[in-house]
Amino acid sequence: MDSDAVPDLVRRLWRLPITTPTRMGRKSTLDVETVIAAAVRLADAEGLAAATLPKVSEQLGVTAMSLYRHVGSKDDLLQLMLDAASDPPAGPAETTGWREGLWRWALDLWELYRRRPWLPRVPLHRTPSGPNQIAWLERGLEALADTRLGWDEKARAVTLLSGYVRHSIQLTQDLEEGRPAEQAQAAGEHEYARALGRLVTAQRFPNTAAMLASEAFAASDEPTDVTAREDFTAGLALLLDGLEAQIATTSGAAHRRDAAADRRGG
Structure with missing residues (x-):
């Protein structure tokens, strides 16, 4: 070498x-x-x-x-x-498709960051370069192996998802540091909505006022771990929905190209 x-x-x-x-x-x-x-x-x-x-x-x-x-x-x-x-993920998971594979991959990464909350605080000055990071990258790409996405699209998908996991953990940590000791996330969100609900008027901020008055910030004694996981998985589902649409578009275009090639060959 x-x-x-x-x-x-x-x-x-x-x-x-x-x-x-x-x-x-x-x-x-x-x-x-x-x-x-x-x-x-x-x-x-x-x-x-x-x-x-x-x-x-x-x-x-x-x-x-x-x-x-x-x-x-x-x-x-x-x-x-x-x-x-960054303890490498387990070997190839038994999944029923790319979506379940990426779902498990993202959750495993999220759990790693929960166990070692300092990890997402390390500045990222370069793309994944070490063997453990490459192992995580490999498993993410493996989940997309049977799709018709190009390598650039697969790389963007894995980068987007890993960035979402990292941001989600950092946001949870930052908000926790800003709340009073022992106050759970759900209780803090309810307090936030009550306080701003008196100031944010429907005349000036109609959509925000409606959100604050909704059940989105209802009183709850749910612990932070549960709330944070629910928020994370809800956002993850949105991202995977978007990726699903991209995969369907790419697959449809590939099938049309294949069919056109077959007709020319015939």
Whole structure:
């Protein structure tokens, strides 16, 4: 393999050797796996902000400068953590079609982000490059394998869905941080509607006023986990409905081209 064709970060993601100048002295007892594992443990325990190079070095009993040899940079460390903590999905799921396959794929990704809420907070500075991220991409593409979509359309579909999962989790987290402690999402939404219902008039904002007065924000003691999942799956269904229409259009056009080719051949 041509080492010049593979950036150092990608080589670290795939645990490929990196050529570095020979150093005198004792051989380092660290490796990229050890450094990343320590950083992931910190993020799991205390959040992404805790996974700093100084804290990682403290946990490993080394200097912060010594870590750069193994992770490259602070930004690279985050990308390495993202891939390492993105536990790959299970093998090919038994599904009845592309829609169920993508539904399960999106829910599995959503559950991963629920287990590790710091993951969607890692800045995305590049397209999926590590083996675990590629495993997620592969499963999403696998669900669409039997459709007549082109590769560009399949890539857009998977990108759209993964972005929706990420945004959904981030929105849930942000709103939770803004609510009083222990207040559930449904209760917060009801309080929001009651407060704005006094200010948003039908004369000025007819549609918003009607929404606030509707059952959309009715009083409920539903826990946040339930409300968040319901909101997520409702949005996911809308996206898949749109993709279903695109697949039907693409399939119909492909069938017409096939039929025209058969007629010309005959």
